Amino acid sequence: MTAETILQMSDIVKTFPGVRALDGVDLDVRKGEVHCLLGQNGAGKSTLIKVLSGAHQPDSGTITWQGERVRLNTPMAAMNQGIATIYQELDLVDGLSVAENIYLGHELAAAGFSRHGDTERAAGRLLERLGHPEISPQQEVGKLPAAGQQIVSMARALSHDVQLIVMDEPSAVLDQEEVGRLFSVIRDLTADDIAVIYISHRLEEIREIGDRVTVLKDGRTVATGLSAPDTPTSELIREMTGRDVEYAFPERGMTAEDAPVVLDVAGLSSPGDFTDVDLRVRRGEIVGLAGLVGSGRSEILETIYGARKAGSGSVTVDGRRIRPGSVAAAVNAGVGLCPEERKTQGLLLDEAIYRNVSLATLGRFARGGFLRRGDERAQAEQHVRALDVRPADVERTAGTLSGGNQQKIVLARWLLRECRVLLLDEPTRGVDVGARSELYALVRRLADEGVAVVLVSSEIPEVLGLADRVLVLSEGHVVHEGQADDIDEHQVLDLVMEGSAA
Secondary structure, X not given: OOOOEEXXXXXXXXXXXXXXXXXXXXXXXXXXXXXXXXXXXXXXXXXXXXXXXXXXXXXXXXXXXXXXXXXXXXXXXXXXXXXXXXXXXXOOOOOOEHHHHHOOOOOOEEOOEEOHHHHHHHHHHHHHHOOOOOOOOOOEHHHOOHHHHHHHHHHHHHOOOOOEEEEEOOOOOOOHHHHHHHHHHHHHHHHOOOEEEEEOOOHHHHHHHOOEEEEEEOOEEEEEEEEOOOOOHHHHHHHHHOOOOOOOOOOOOOOOOOOOEEEEEEEEEEOOOEEEEEEEEEOOOEEEEEOOOOOOHHHHHHHHOOOOOOOEEEEEEOOEEOOOOOHHHHHHOOEEEEOOOHHHHHOOOOOEHHHHHHHHHHHHHEEOOEEOHHHHHHHHHHHHHHOOOOOOOOOOEHHHOOHHHHHHHHHHHHHHHOOOEEEEEOOOOOOOHHHHHHHHHHHHHHHHOOOEEEEEOOOHHHHXXXXXXXXXXXXXXXXXXXXXXXXXXXXXXXXXXXXXXX
């Protein structure tokens, strides 16, 4: 270890039944640096940070922290050493306030009593440090949007005396302005000699915020110490995948002007979320919704799907109007939703793959009050293999799959249901570059087979590259509609900013 090295993980091995998740991983982190950890889904990144955070115990290998060999037996042991982890799947308690979540487990107290006023003031200072003074410490955290909850999770980490913060996909639910604030906070942290391990699939972020890069592949360290600003993107991709990956979207299909309208949304409004949205999607067409986090994109999809009840307007599929606020009515009409938070909203992580695939179609396999499990497995396996889910063992639990393969499981569910309208909310969130290209090709294939697709993504190039038409949203209003290839990213952002100002 050098004098400035704060963490060294050497030859870390971790196995699970049938899987060698880490096979001798090495990682060293210096004081005050942003060390980026890259790798495809399934490369071992999540397992490695769980070893570092005390959530998993390694089978072998050593962890040296500030020059001393340590055992991190529990998450509290890691926190006591000054190591904080912000997971992609946030571990907040919905029923508690923002301040209570930030100081959960180390409440400010005197004489055995919690000092609520001091706790709320301290939480407010942390939120202000993070550039979000508008988040009230008294607000119930479960009522915050995903981006707000991410900020609260960061504040919780900063509430401890930390020397190293692990950030797992921290920008996945943030818009560009919020990412800029995040990077400003990270720079403030590193200026105070706090180290950051930064995990992201957005390679452009690595170049902007990172100092050095370590790449994992198949549970092994394949490259380390790479310069984040100077290493070409093509080299990073080659290290991650073992091959060159083209950042190319599939060729757009030709949607006939007289193709039947499958989804017709007219005057749809939800007070406080969006107003007077008109949206028509023809058979075989992909329509993208572009805009910042909080512009109403996800809320529109959830309302079409019946998970929210609209204040006014109508949703029609194949000429038949859907009863508002009814998921069952939407699914019966042929509407499927792949939600933004697939792990908490789209999957039963502890259930087998085949059961996750068949969830929307269980009635098909029921006879006399009993499920015909053989048919259920066979049908699920057919779609799992068609989508190239890896591994293709439908008996495995969904939680053991990588992000890209979990997304395929949700898609397989709606393929089995033979849906007519597919709503995709952040379909590539947390998905590596290799799996992204597969998902892009899959979505285009579904459209070519006649499915009407509505796509939401925080990555504007993704919306413009994959969609045929695009609607630009600003603060719940549609400010532009047109062909996706007639507008670029800068024009979208200009429209969003102009709409917000208006």
